Amino acid sequence: MILATVGTQLPFDRLLRALDAWAARNPDQRVRAQSGNSQEVFKNMDCTAFLSPAAYAGAVEEADIIVSHAGMGSILTAAELGKPIVILPRLAAHGEHRTDHQLATAAEMASLANVTVIESAEELGPALDRLSGAPTLPAAERISASADAGLIGAVAHFLRGAA
Incomplete structure (x- = not known):
């Protein structure tokens, strides 16, 4: 399953249109989008304006590929899961x-x-075609959901004024 997420502030129809067009050419692929504030109707993918945190977490876990704006939450979540x-x-x-x-x-x-990273909506289809079947990253190549203990200690030391 391909999951798109576009953030919460403004519509990102350029991305959603490109993904909907790709989904039309690839009907065997399930495509789901958290479409945010978009007012457009997309015919080839399952769109929900805003998923609850639990539904979003489930969708990300199920996704084989994530498509997103350059929002740090989406990027870090994908990196944590190796997606x-x-x-x-x-x-x-x-x-x-x-x-x-x-x-x-x-x-x-x-x-x-x-x-x-793609620079135009026209690059989305070829990128998805290349990534189709791509594995998730091995655990050793993923980022941690929490900070390293050494970093936490160094920041705490600095905040106590002992820097």
């Missing part, structure tokens, strides 16, 4: 965000083994 994620940054020029900070986020996260 392949395709990231299309939102752009202010398209009215998808107030700034273009997602470009910098995507560029930085592109170094993670499970991350594929």
Whole structure:
């Protein structure tokens, strides 16, 4: 199953349209989207505006591939689970965000083994085709859901003024 998540602030129809078109060409693939504030109707995928935290966690766990904006929550969740994620940054020029900070986020996260960054909606289909059947990352290559004990100790030491 492919899961798309577009965040909560503004619609991201550019991504959803591209995914819906890919789903039309790949009817054997189940595609689900947390479509946020979109007012469009998509015919080839199962859309829910906002999933509850429990439903979202279940959908992410079930997903073979995640498609997302460059939101840190989505990226970190995929990295924790070792799931392949395709990231299309939102752009202010398209009215998808107030700034273009997602470009910098995507560029930085592109170094993670499970991350594929695309620059245009037209690249989504080929990226999904390449990732089809891709395995999740081995546990050793995933990020931890919690901070390393050494880091926590160093921050605590610093906060106590002993830096």
